[in-house]
Amino acid sequence: MKAKVIIIGAGMSGISAGKQLSDAGITDLLILEATDRIGGRIRKTEFAGMNIEMGANWVEGVAHEGEARNDDVNPIWSIVNNELGLTTFCSNYDNIASNTYNEDGTGLYDEDFVKRTIDEANEVQKKGNKISERPRSDDISVMAMQRFFEHTPYGPTKPVDMVIDYYMNDYEFAEPPRVTSVQSTHPLPTFVKFGENVYFVADQRGYESVVHYIAGQYLETDGLGAIVDPRLMLNKAVQEITYSEDCVTVKTEDGWLYEAEYVMVSVSLGVLQSNLITFSPPLPEWKTFSLYQFDMAVYTKIFLKFPKRFWPVGSGTEFFLYASSRRGYYPIWQHLEKEYPGCSILLVTITDDESRRIEQQSDEQTKAEAMEVLRKMFPDRDVPDATDIFVPRWWSDKFFRGSFSNWPIGVDGYEYDQIGKPVGRVHFTGEHTSEHYNGYVHGAYLAGKHSADILIDHAKREK
Numbered sequence: 001m002k003a004k005v006i007i008i009g010a011g012m013s014g015i016s017a018g019k020q021l022s023d024a025g026i027t028d029l030l031i032l033e034a035t036d037r038i039g040g041r042i043r044k045t046e047f048a049g050m051n052i053e054m055g056a057n058w059v060e061g062v063a064h065e066g067e068a069r070n071d072d073v074n075p076i077w078s079i080v081n082n083e084l085g086l087t088t089f090c091s092n093y094d095n096i097a098s099n100t101y102n103e104d105g106t107g108l109y110d111e112d113f114v115k116r117t118i119d120e121a122n123e124v125q126k127k128g129n130k131i132s133e134r135p136r137s138d139d140i141s142v143m144a145m146q147r148f149f150e151h152t153p154y155g156p157t158k159p160v161d162m163v164i165d166y167y168m169n170d171y172e173f174a175e176p177p178r179v180t181s182v183q184s185t186h187p188l189p190t191f192v193k194f195g196e197n198v199y200f201v202a203d204q205r206g207y208e209s210v211v212h213y214i215a216g217q218y219l220e221t222d223g224l225g226a227i228v229d230p231r232l233m234l235n236k237a238v239q240e241i242t243y244s245e246d247c248v249t250v251k252t253e254d255g256w257l258y259e260a261e262y263v264m265v266s267v268s269l270g271v272l273q274s275n276l277i278t279f280s281p282p283l284p285e286w287k288t289f290s291l292y293q294f295d296m297a298v299y300t301k302i303f304l305k306f307p308k309r310f311w312p313v314g315s316g317t318e319f320f321l322y323a324s325s326r327r328g329y330y331p332i333w334q335h336l337e338k339e340y341p342g343c344s345i346l347l348v349t350i351t352d353d354e355s356r357r358i359e360q361q362s363d364e365q366t367k368a369e370a371m372e373v374l375r376k377m378f379p380d381r382d383v384p385d386a387t388d389i390f391v392p393r394w395w396s397d398k399f400f401r402g403s404f405s406n407w408p409i410g411v412d413g414y415e416y417d418q419i420g421k422p423v424g425r426v427h428f429t430g431e432h433t434s435e436h437y438n439g440y441v442h443g444a445y446l447a448g449k450h451s452a453d454i455l456i457d458h459a460k461r462e463k
Ligand code: FAD
Pocket: 008, 009, 010, 011, 012, 013, 014, 032, 033, 034, 035, 038, 039, 040, 041, 042, 054, 055, 056, 057, 058, 059, 060, 236, 237, 238, 239, 266, 267, 268, 271, 276, 277, 299, 300, 301, 394, 398, 399, 400, 402, 403, 404, 429, 430, 431, 432, 439, 440, 441, 442, 443, 444
């Protein structure tokens, strides 16, 4: 089968690239998607009788109400809020100082004590912003920045310090401060450009309806909105990409061959770092070097359903922390009572090594660990066993190999640019190629547009 452009992957970036190409008159497209759905890492799933988000959940980077932003509106927010009217809730973390639990079964920490820790950590972050003003070669890790301003050689070591540190860093980047680059994250371009609010999408249509909305603007749909366009082919896992000066041939796992003038590879950085897809000839060293240097982080959202609620609800209770002497052990909890009153569901977030460990054990084991933590947090309550648990496994999934990219220390702007650069007729997109917003849904959306523009230019030059 022949097309002008083959897009590999139907996540946000691949679908966004397709729309940009279509708008430019390139409609001879073929989108090959390995799974049986579009949306990629934006994915709803049924849990305990309702739809929850196992991947992206927040629109990050939204202005405060009344704050003038002119053109700087997060494009995903425009679709979520204005076009689709998805139900969202602004997440407010102002009260975590009064919601931080001890691991020794004595309940909550003193609010003022936790608040002081947060204030100190905020001060260090602010000073870190100054480092970003220096030349790129002066970049240091977030942990080095902490040493610099706090003189804590090993980083925070007490349970409260560690959980606050985790909340301020790992909860956003899914990797610890010793890994993350200060210059790429302090301040965070997403918040500077679009605003500091984050909105939790809690809509039964799912966050993925944003991807369907964009796809529906150029792919044929049936009366119910399902995509029926033959240019989108599901269950087509690409195995091999052969490229030459004249064309590209793509081979799928089921033995089919597809030919095109150009290919747009939108699979995750984790997939590119694995050997799922073979390139022939192999990608040049400058390309693989840049791909292997960047990080694919792991962020896991575990959902637990209970026969009854035993945690406090009401204003200022949504997010609560477990301060463990083991950093990153079931640290950040969220109840969904605001979003779904009476649902009795808790969401706990785990990252990095803890995610990898948990992905490899049984859900029963994970449930037992989470129950032990909850019983330590609420020693005076009757805490029943969860009746249901959902543990996503993004890292083990060969079509993702992690959750989103994180900018590690040691990669400069030039090296980062190489990740998104085409190799002959092979073009690349994905959140990990976004100029300023890697790791986010809006990053994937904007990267798709940007990479398509490069391809369009390439095609024009060849005319
Ligand atoms: P993907 O969505 O990975 O799309 C690539 C597509 O390629 C996939 O559909 C995949 O199936 C397909 N594919 C892979 N291999 C092959 C192959 N061999 N052949 C054919 N197809 C293939 N972002 C936010 O903005 N806010 C959040 O709250 C947030 N939270 C997150 C939480 C989690 C748990 C995860 C996993 C992600 C989160 N993100 C969040 C990040 C966001 O989801 C991603 O940045 C974005 O969705 C990535 O889109 P993409 O198109 O780059 O990649």
